[in-house]
Amino acid sequence: MLAREANEMSESMEAESGVVVQLPVADQARMNRELADTYHRFHIDAKETEDRQKIPRRFNVKVGKFGLAKLLFTEFFKYFGHWDVVFSRPCTYGVFSGPVGGFAPRPELCVGCLRCEVQHPEFVKVTHNPELAKLGDSYLTSKHIATINEESKKGSVPVRGQGYRGRFGGPGFDQMFTDMSEIVRPSRDGIHGRELIGTSVDLGYKPMQLLFTKDGGLLNRPKMLTIQVPFVFDAPPVAIMDGIVPSIYAQAAAEIDTLAFLPSSTVISRGLSSPHVVPMIAPGEIGSIESHGNDTRMIEMTEWNADAWTVVKDHPLLISVRLPFSGDWKSTMMEMVDAGVSIIHLVADHHGKSDEGEFVMDLFQEAHFALVENGNRDTVTFIGTGGIAGADHLPKGIITGMDALGLDYPLLIAMQAHLSGDLQNRDAATIDLPKTLDTEWGIQRIMNLSCSWRDQLLEILGAMGIREVRRLRGETGRAMWCGHLESEAFEDIEGYPGGGH
Ligand code: SF4
Numbered sequence: 311m312l313a314r315e316a317n318e319m320s321e322s323m324e325a326e327s328g329v330v331v332q333l334p335v336a337d338q339a340r341m342n343r344e345l346a347d348t349y350h351r352f353h354i355d356a357k358e359t360e361d362r363q364k365i366p367r368r369f370n371v372k373v374g375k376f377g378l379a380k381l382l383f384t385e386f387f388k389y390f391g392h393w394d395v396v397f398s399r400p401c402t403y404g405v406f407s408g409p410v411g412g413f414a415p416r417p418e419l420c421v422g423c424l425r426c427e428v429q430h431p432e433f434v435k436v437t438h439n440p441e442l443a444k445l446g447d448s449y450l451t452s453k454h455i456a457t458i459n460e461e462s463k464k465g466s467v468p469v470r471g472q473g474y475r476g477r478f479g480g481p482g483f484d485q486m487f488t489d490m491s492e493i494v495r496p497s498r499d500g501i502h503g504r505e506l507i508g509t510s511v512d513l514g515y516k517p518m519q520l521l522f523t524k525d526g527g528l529l530n531r532p533k534m535l536t537i538q539v540p541f542v543f544d545a546p547p548v549a550i551m552d553g554i555v556p557s558i559y560a561q562a563a564a565e566i567d568t569l570a571f572l573p574s575s576t577v578i579s580r581g582l583s584s585p586h587v588v589p590m591i592a593p594g595e596i597g598s599i600e601s602h603g604n605d606t607r608m609i610e611m612t613e614w615n616a617d618a619w620t621v622v623k624d625h626p627l628l629i630s631v632r633l634p635f636s637g638d639w640k641s642t643m644m645e646m647v648d649a650g651v652s653i654i655h656l657v658a659d660h661h662g663k664s665d666e667g668e669f670v671m672d673l674f675q676e677a678h679f680a681l682v683e684n685g686n687r688d689t690v691t692f693i694g695t696g697g698i699a700g701a702d703h704l705p706k707g708i709i710t711g712m713d714a715l716g717l718d719y720p721l722l723i724a725m726q727a728h729l730s731g732d733l734q735n736r737d738a739a740t741i742d743l744p745k746t747l748d749t750e751w752g753i754q755r756i757m758n759l760s761c762s763w764r765d766q767l768l769e770i771l772g773a774m775g776i777r778e779v780r781r782l783r784g785e786t787g788r789a790m791w792c793g794h795l796e797s798e799a800f801e802d803i804e805g806y807p808g809g810g811h
């Protein structure tokens with residue numbers, strides 16, 4: 311019996327006898343528990359999923375055999391009988407714990423803590439592995455790739471236990487510091503469940519006020535859908551569209567309740583129509599919108615075309631329109647908003663740049679604040695794609711004004727694709743997927759990455775004291791820009807660019 315039934319029962323007993331009957335506390339508690347158990351809490355089912363191909367290890371460890379032998383000789387007497395201690399030193403991570411100890415070190419276990427080198431500089435040398443540094447490019451660095459690989463393997467938040475060792479401030483998303491001043495609030499903990507933090511976002515049209523007919527009928531209903539994470543999967547590069555990747559994206563999107571954007575021709579030829587797939591249709595073929603069934607909820611028009619929009623603007627499906635950051639994109643965006651487009655998908659290159667070299671954090675803000683000033687920001691949903699290469703880029707993209715972000719390269723890296731050539735321009739890179747790639751493995755790796763990035767988003771929302779990601783959109787009060795802080799601190803100093811009076 312649920313609480314509602316219990317209330318009905320109490321009311322009918324009251325009505326019959328005129329006396330209020332309180333249920334025993336234990337019964338009431340049991341019924342409340344049963345009611346609570348009917349709620350479904352969103353969860354991504356992450357499972358450790360082994361690599362299908364090795365990526366180069368992070369560090370090389372070189373050990374001088376003579377120095378090591380001398381150390382072992384001394385420790386042999388000092389720790390006599392405690393052989394595990396003798397043979398593990400000087401590394402607690404197992405690098406020196408193989409069958410012949412440090413004489414054949416296991417550098418793949420090295421986390422780069424440098425304890426060995428600090429303690430025994432005379433015979434241990436730890437260096438970065440140049441093979442790893444060759445991966446990626448100046449934007450999508452080998453560190454991003456190694457981190458995404460680890461997140462996709464384990465599905466958890468990477469913890470190194472060594473504090474933050476990256477740079478403070480830098481280009482791109484590293485320009486932004488986020489405000490964690492609410493970290494003292496222990497109750498706001500979205501991962502461990504003491505207090506729910508929402509990561510769902512709405513895409514589509516929400517009326518700013520409700521309009522009614524004379525007889526009370528609602529004239530302007532919301533037209534939107536909700537996804538459980540503030541990110542979607544952008545279409546894979548054309549070069550791999552024929553393989554199993556589109557189907558992996560479609561199924562992974564369904565598993566985590568988000569959307570996969572795929573070319574309409576691929577969706578039709580592969581039978582991928584579903585509520586979690588967004589077919590992308592060129593304006594000239596927008597008449598084919600009716601060919602997508604199977605509960606398709608949303609379509610994307612691949613570029614702005616006012617005539618094509620007139621054909622579909624009143625269609626029951628949600629329609630997003632893709633807008634690259636090129637040329638006078640802002641005027642086009644305002645024209646789209648005036649025409650009633652409610653979902654705008656802004657797209658930069660893979661380095662997060664417009665064709666004029668501006669970075670997405672500035673571009674996203676420009677788009678967001680243009681509508682804030684216009685007084686109609688809440689009538690439009692922005693999806694921003696391009697340059698998302700790490701978990702921290704999600705909240706930063708949202709703070710700069712996006713409702714949701716599009717993932718592209720991270721999904722391929724999750725599946726251990728090797729990217730080479732031009733990694734900046736869309737569809738220009740050469741992509742080598744693992745030869746043993748299969749659908750089930752690919753889906754799980756993408757689910758793991760999604761789980762890890764969502765958990766990291768929950769961490770940051772918890773630390774900011776924000777209870778749902780919708781409230782983070784455009785919250786620039788939660789962020790500081792490294793460049794602004796430096797100017798504030800140093801502008802009076804002679805020699806600082808723009809400073810020194
Ligand atoms: S750097 Fe740290 S993890 Fe690496 S071998 Fe030395 S002690 Fe072990």
